[in-house]
Amino acid sequence: MGVLHKDQPKFDVASINGAAVGDSDPEVSESESESESEGEDAVKLAEPSKTAVYNRDGLADKLKDLSWPDNVEWIHKLSIDIHSEEAVDVNDDLTRELAFYTQALDGARQAFMKFQGMGLPFLRPSDYYAEMAKSDSHMEKVKGQLLAEKKRIEESEERRKARENKKIAKEVQAQKTKERAKQKKDDIESVKKWRKQRQQSGFAGGDSGADLNFDFDDGKGSERSNKKRQGVRPGDRSGGKARQFAGKGKTGSDKNKKGRDFKDSRFGFGGKKGMKKQNTSDTTNDFRDFHKGDSTNRKRKR
Amino acid sequence: MGGKKRKHSEAIKEAEEALLLKQKQETEAPERPPRTLLGWKKQPKTDSSPSTFSGFRNKEKVLVTCSRRISFRYRHLMLNVVSLLPHCKKDNKIESKESKGSTLNELVELKSCSSCLFFECRKGKDLYLWMAKCPSGPSVKFLVNAVHTMEELKLTGNHLKGSRPLLTFSSTFDKDPHWQLLKELIMQIFGTPKDHRKSKPYHDHVFSFTIADDHIWFRNYQISCPNSGAQKLDRGDLEKMTLIEVGPRFCLNPIKIFGGSFGGPTLYENPFYVSPNQIRALEKKKKSGKFAKKVKAKTRRKMHEEANPLEEDEFAGMWKE
Structure with a gap:
């Protein structure tokens, strides 16, 4: 050599x-x-x-x-030259592969035109079955892998969403409470305004004004005023009137009602029993029988 | 040089033959002579369409082998190539010795092939690919990089086994004479001959050979159209045509081009080529100095400390009394 x-x-x-x-x-x-x-x-x-x-x-x-000799037809060679404009950066995988892809795609298109011009078949018809380069079992694997990939992506997406939702949830809750408070405030404000207007327009004072009290008016409604009255039990909805009218008796058409009224007038009815047995501020502040027993006595008892 | 003389005479013979063929074509083509040596099945077809007649017939046959001690990945690559080339013959592994060239030449002749692809694995990690036209050359030696086989699951395409591939080349192949030669070589070796008995009559995949960074990059794509079932495709389908990669992938770095097959005068040498051995040696050299450097630094520090002693600290004995 x-x-x-x-x-x-x-x-x-x-x-x-x-x-x-x-x-x-x-x-x-x-x-x-x-x-x-x-x-x-x-x-x-x-x-x-x-x-x-x-x-x-x-x-x-x-x-x-x-x-080969020059007069060889293209069908023998099947080669196509694709003009590429600029040199690709080899280290950038994506652009490099894209360059290869576009080259192959252009080639395939040109070849297709040529085949069509010659009236020759190009792609495999769908009913043409023959041995493939990759076996069916291998393609099954490929499919499985693709599906697994898809599933993985979906799952991760879901997880991501849940995480973000959790982050947002706190803010949403705070927003809601704020809104509610604002709503309430606005309502109260509007009612106050309405009342002021009413007073100014000449309906001042009067029982009708008091009747139109709203429950949500800062808790200054009937309940609070009830509590202020002396000698009335907390559960007494009649506001002490039952006791007031207890002696007088009431007119009633019903026989039963009459009997009830009679009994009430005789024995007295001052509201429901259960409410009577509850403590009020008066009873709790009553220390009269608190120090009755001696501490030594108690010890001895035990 | 006996070989050269032989080659010369052969070349002359070939030229004469070509000339004869040409004359024959020119004189006899209109008369449509009966063709005897072609496959009998095709005869009625050629008779009906005289325009397709040409005296040329591609009888390319490729011998594909590999060296001993090839790694499994490279062996799979070789098997992929075998599955892509219906006109190839696979042969047993060959010992990668100095005399492998003559062995291979003999083998190719024995198998009546006209070209050879030899996958040579060195040290279990470097793959070299020899591409040779066999009796008369030329031959090329490549270093193969970036190998991906068809078995990889991310390459999702599939195509008919044995359908003739379209070969696309980037225009950079026409720039230099050595690229031109490589292009011709690749076209002859990777192109399946027309009407090969193992080939299929459709074209559903495309090879792309691109030169980037002075390497030849190989890709194999399946051509897919949304309604490829219909035999008549129109322009709209052409726009929708997509490609799916089938594999394998590899990148060829040409090292040398020889005039003969597996030998002969060197016609081209890649001036930028560095062998992988060289690269590894350099890396090793870089790493090797580590301990020596450490020791050196230590002694230097010692010398420095001795040369420039620290001043006595005036507060040194302060807390001892």
């Missing part, structure tokens, strides 16, 4: 550098010798090595020997 003799001096250089010592194949060691001087571990040399062979005439000759 003439090549080896020609490249002998370079080979020596390689062995000096020591990188190619263990290699048995002369060709590899030759190629390694090109890259001696570089100290960096870049895959590509920064500058082309000067000793590299580039025999343009030889290449052209070989190409002429190799290539």
Whole structure:
């Protein structure tokens, strides 16, 4: 082989550098010798090595020997050249793959036009079944993987949503309470305004004004005023009137009612029993029989 | 150089043959001579459409082998390539020795192939691919990077086994003579011959060969149309045409182009090529200095401390009394 003799001096250089010592194949060691001087571990040399062979005439000759005759029809070759504008950045996976994809797609489209021009079939018809490059079991796996991927994405999406909702929920709750408070305040305000207007327009005082009291008017309604009255039990809805009228008796058409009234007048009815037994502020503040028993007495009892 | 002489005579012979063929075509094409050596099944068809007649017939046959001790990933890549090329013959592994060139040449002749793809694995991690046209050359040696096999699940496409692929080349292949040569070589080896007995009559996948960063990147896509079932596709379908990647993927870094098959004069040498051995050696060298550096730094520090002793601290004995 003439090549080896020609490249002998370079080979020596390689062995000096020591990188190619263990290699048995002369060709590899030759190629390694090109890259001696570089100290960096870049895959590509920064500058082309000067000793590299580039025999343009030889290449052209070989190409002429190799290539098919010019009049060979395209259908034999099926090759399409696609013009690409700019060099792609190899390290950017996405743009690189996109460049390959667009090249292939353009090629496929051009080929399709050519096939259509020649009236030849192009894609496989759907009822043409034959052995495929990948087996059915493999495609099953691919499908399963795709489905799993989809499911995984959906699940993660759901989780993300739930997390965000939780974050928002607190704010939403606060907003709601604020709104409610505001609503209440507005209502009260409007009622006050309405009352003021009424007073100004001449319906001042009067029983009718008192009748139109609203329950939500700051708790100043009937209940509070009831409590203020002396001698009335808290559950007494008659407001002490029952006791007031107890002696007088009441007119009633019903016989039962008459009897009740009679009994009431005789024994007295001052409201419901259960409410009578509850403590009021008067009874709780009554310490009259608190210190009756001595502490020593109690001890002895125990 | 006997080989060269032989080659020269062969070249002349070939040229004469080509000339004869051409003359034959020019003189006889209108007369439509009966074709005897072609497949008999195709005969009525060629008779009915005389315009498709040409004397050319692609009889490419590729021998695909690999070296011993190839790793499983690279072996799978080779098997993928075998499944993509219906016109190939797979053979047993070959010992990757210095004499492998002559062995391979013999083997190719024995199998009556016209070209060869040889996957050579070194050290269980570096894959080299030899592409050779066999009796007369040329041959190319590539370093193969970025290998993805068809088995990977993210490559979801599929296509007919043995359908003829469309070959797309980026225009950068026409720039330099060595790229032109590589293009011709790839086209002949990867293109399935028309009417090959194992090929299918449809075209549902496309190979893309692109030069980026002085490497040849290979991709294989399935062509899919929304209603590919219909035989007549129109322009609208053309717009909707999409590709799905089938695999495999690899990236070829040309190292050398030789004039003969597996040898001969070097026609081209990649000036930017650094072998993976070299890269690893450099990395190792970088790492290796670590301990020595540490020791050196320590001694230097000691020397420095001895040379410049600290001043006595005036408050040093303050709390001892």
